[in-house]
Amino acid sequence: MIEQNQAEVLWNRCLGFIKDNINNAKAFETWFEPTVGLKYENKALTIGIPSPFFYEFLEEHYVGLLRAAIYKEIGEGTELMYSILTDKTNHITVDLRGGDRSPALPKQKPIHDGNKTPNILQEPRPQDLDPHLNPNYNFENFIKGNSNEFSRAVAETVAQNPARTFNPLFIYGPSGVGKTHLINAIGTRIKELYPEKRVLYVSAHLFQVQYTDSVRTNRFNDFIGFYQTIDVLIIDDIQEFAGVTKTQNTFFHIFNHLHQTGKQLILTSDRAPVMLQGMEERLLTRFKWGLVAELEKPDVELRKNILRNKIKHDGLKIPESVICYIAENVNESVRELEGIVNSLLAYSIHLKREIDLDLAQRIVRKAVRCAESKPLTVDNIIEKVCEHYKVDRSSIFTKTRKREVVQVRQVAMYLAKKHTETSSSKIGQLIGNKDHATVLHAYKIVKGQVDVDKAFKAEVEEIESSLHTK
Numbered sequence: 001m002i003e004q005n006q007a008e009v010l011w012n013r014c015l016g017f018i019k020d021n022i023n024n025a026k027a028f029e030t031w032f033e034p035t036v037g038l039k040y041e042n043k044a045l046t047i048g049i050p051s052p053f054f055y056e057f058l059e060e061h062y063v064g065l066l067r068a069a070i071y072k073e074i075g076e077g078t079e080l081m082y083s084i085l086t087d088k089t090n091h092i093t094v095d096l097r098g099g100d101r102s103p104a105l106p107k108q109k110p111i112h113d114g115n116k117t118p119n120i121l122q123e124p125r126p127q128d129l130d131p132h133l134n135p136n137y138n139f140e141n142f143i144k145g146n147s148n149e150f151s152r153a154v155a156e157t158v159a160q161n162p163a164r165t166f167n168p169l170f171i172y173g174p175s176g177v178g179k180t181h182l183i184n185a186i187g188t189r190i191k192e193l194y195p196e197k198r199v200l201y202v203s204a205h206l207f208q209v210q211y212t213d214s215v216r217t218n219r220f221n222d223f224i225g226f227y228q229t230i231d232v233l234i235i236d237d238i239q240e241f242a243g244v245t246k247t248q249n250t251f252f253h254i255f256n257h258l259h260q261t262g263k264q265l266i267l268t269s270d271r272a273p274v275m276l277q278g279m280e281e282r283l284l285t286r287f288k289w290g291l292v293a294e295l296e297k298p299d300v301e302l303r304k305n306i307l308r309n310k311i312k313h314d315g316l317k318i319p320e321s322v323i324c325y326i327a328e329n330v331n332e333s334v335r336e337l338e339g340i341v342n343s344l345l346a347y348s349i350h351l352k353r354e355i356d357l358d359l360a361q362r363i364v365r366k367a368v369r370c371a372e373s374k375p376l377t378v379d380n381i382i383e384k385v386c387e388h389y390k391v392d393r394s395s396i397f398t399k400t401r402k403r404e405v406v407q408v409r410q411v412a413m414y415l416a417k418k419h420t421e422t423s424s425s426k427i428g429q430l431i432g433n434k435d436h437a438t439v440l441h442a443y444k445i446v447k448g449q450v451d452v453d454k455a456f457k458a459e460v461e462e463i464e465s466s467l468h469t470k
């Protein structure tokens with residue numbers, strides 16, 4: 001490969017020829033002076049031009065002169081390539097190939113190596129591009145509910161009419177609520193309706209890796225050119241761009257190019273644009289150009305429907321009472337729900353027993369120990385302790401000194417002191433109408449036993465693990 005300065009030398013010779021032969025000095029100043037020789041390799045000279053319009057204009061008006069210049073100064077058969085300096089400070093360029101429309105310059109071979117060879121004038125066939133979509137994530141198996149109805153509806157609208165309605169479509173929401181599923185569903189539907197469209201799903205992380213790699217291997221032009229050929233660009237977890245300025249800068253140019261040329265952008269994030277710290281303002285503004293839709297945590301009805309669907313899909317038999325129990329107690333994300341069903345299946349195979357409420361409770365307790373955000377009350381504790389020791393709630397208010405009832409009171413007092421902010425006298429009042437000294441005594445006794453008796457400790461821990469489940 002000849003150095004770039006040699007490309008400059010070659011192109012300057014061509015410019016000399018052009019200057020001598022052009023009939024209008026002003027035209028030379030306007031159309032040729034801003035150009036620069038960038039690269040010469042494999043009998044192809046790449047020149048940098050300020051905008052795509054230069055390419056159009058030069059090819060339309062000066063193709064004969066260009067051919068004469070490069071044939072004379074470099075040699076017959078030399079190809080001319082254009083590279084748009086979209087950002088002079090950062091040297092971001094977009095490669096175009098000259099000559100396709102010009103009989104004067106040699107015709108280049110058609111390029112159809114899909115993902116690898118970007119060329120926006122000779123777009124690779126759509127079938128050469130792997131969209132990287134997950135076919136398991138489609139609209140058919142995306143269960144509808146109150147929390148996702150709006151996002152789902154706009155997703156379907158975008159899928160029906162890419163780049164005509166909401167552009168960009170920005171979907172945000174906490175982890176595991178179906179963002180990736182939904183955007184894959186959009187991509188898959190677009191491919192079904194418009195097979196000729198070049199759809200690409202990419203995680204923000206992968207985009208960043210590709211970008212860094214392209215810079216490292218001197219293929220930055222290929223990288224940016226490739227992304228500019230995409231019709232529907234889907235980027236997941238855009239919050240990963242926060243704080244990485246160069247990636248943001250590059251994405252900004254790709255975003256602008258695609259948006260301006262009527263291509264669809266679909267983005268997801270774990271938070272709303274306004275909450276995206278470390279993201280350039282100009283990008284945040286653009287994220288809000290189209291539609292920002294929130295995917296909320298699924299409500300209990302949606303959780304039940306998702307569970308029923310998964311159970312049916314996996315060919316499992318799980319009683320409705322178990323479904324309700326899981327849906328009511330596992331409320332963080334759909335991913336968590338799916339995990340519980342998978343664990344249930346694994347446990348039931350391992351223990352060779354039917355999936356029942358008891359098994360579900362054990363698994364849910366382990367999985368969502370601290371999921372509940374509501375503060376515990378003394379009442380919650382009394383309920384769980386009574387449930388555990390199978391003692392009637394009302395018995396703790398009687399004067400009885402039966403061993404099991406005394407134990408229930410003491411354990412309840414211990415847990416109330418440990419897990420609530422309630423004062424000792426209030427705890428005493430709520431648990432059998434005792435005074436604060438009794439509560440402190442109970443706490444000491446239970447704590448002492450927990451410290452020395454492993455079995456008792458496990459028992460108390462089991463109650464503790466149930467405190468946050470309904």
Ligand SMILES: Nc1ncnc2c1ncn2[C@@H]1O[C@H](COP(=O)(O)OP(=O)(O)OP(=O)(O)O)[C@@H](O)[C@H]1O
Nearest residue numbers: 141142143174175176177178179180181306334335
């Ligand atoms: N409404 C739904 N119907 C059916 N499955 C769903 C639904 N919502 C989420 N899921 C399932 O839940 C799992 C997690 O969803 P997904 O990966 O799309 O979440 P996410 O919001 O992208 O999470 P993250 O931000 O962590 O990447 C997937 O298996 C997905 O299929």
